[in-house]
Amino acid sequence: MSAQVAPARRRGLADEVADRIRDAIFDGVYAPGSPLREVELAEALGVSRGPVREALLKLDREGLVRSEWHRGTTVTSLSEVDVAELDSLRAALEQLAVGLVVDRAPGLEEVDAAVTRMERAADEHEMVRCDLEFHDAIYRAAGHRRLGEAWQAIRSQVHLFLLTRIGVETDGYLAGIPAEHRQLADALRARDREAALELFATHRKHAFDILAGRPAPGLSGG
Template identity: 65%
Template sequence: MSDQGKVSPARRRGLADEVADRIREAIFSGAYSPGAQLREVELSSVMDVSRGPVREGLRVLEREGLVHCAWHRGTTVTTLSTEDVAELDSLRGALEDLAVQQVIARASDEDLASIAKAAEVMERVADTHEMVRLDIAFHDTVFAAAGHRRLADAWEGIRCQVHLFLLTRINLSTEGYLGCIPHEHRELVTALRSRDTDTALQLFAAHRRHAVDVVTGTIAPS
């Protein structure tokens, strides 16, 4: 049997991926908030592309959990429900607990230095959306330092949704946010460098819980 009968023809997806990147960036920068309508006609006009790549790009973002497509409402930026937040938090917690354990058991001093550097960058940030990016980047370095490929892949699968969750958090309030986030991450770095598993797990859990409590209204935004 020839190879031609085994695989489907390849299609170039570069333009659709670029469209997805640009819309994702607009969401992460705050240009499109949760619930905002994303109209194919407008997007194709703004980006000077046909509606085909826009439609494909939106499908990419739907798979990432960033947008929701419904035939009667069109496409909107995802609004996380209480159930969404609970599921995302529980899955993130399970992944992050394993990452912390792996980092403490296996990470090199160079890995820990990379994590510390990711936290230090936060000290000089004055923009809340940039702080969210750096928060995600910090956790990227933690998962990378864990040295567990499938764990890193699992994190990548929810990464954009966690980013959206943090955007939801700052949309509620930014009071005290720029001050508390660098402090929390300094504590995380200290625990990892001390290779204190119990303390690190407790601090990472508290870090996650604070944001969840703000989003769910359990505590007032600080």
């Protein structure tokens, strides 16, 4: 008897609903800790509860929301452990990516374009999106498919990390971030591995320190 393959299910609507909810979280409509109720979301999006339920499961797998039987679904609030784990994992991935970019010396047009968009960002939420696009461009430039996939697996949580960071402090953020990222891009272009790794580590550390309650002067972090 031959094996049977289960019929495919159309998931397009659930994916679209997930995109809408994700964008709302990233735009600050739903802050960390906010409840996400199926009925209200279904009404707001003009869909049934089924696609909303599937969408929330997808976002749960991304780590963007958390579902608990006694609390329902809420936007993830990062604990101290979450922050520390994300920071250390991001550091490990980024060190490999930076090293590969320095070794490969690819064109950095996408990286430069992301910095230019940062310079035009109208608010903190747009700046966070540009920040993530900058790092997307670095992972593409690294030319390592599995490394890129590992980055994509934590990207939504890093986005939440940065949203939490601007929720704690925004002083100097819009003014400082573009210049810092331009400096990072210049270090990659100079193929100075040690300087690039140090700059990226310092950049990450400030964002971590803000969330840990130990702000350092003179840097914006992202």
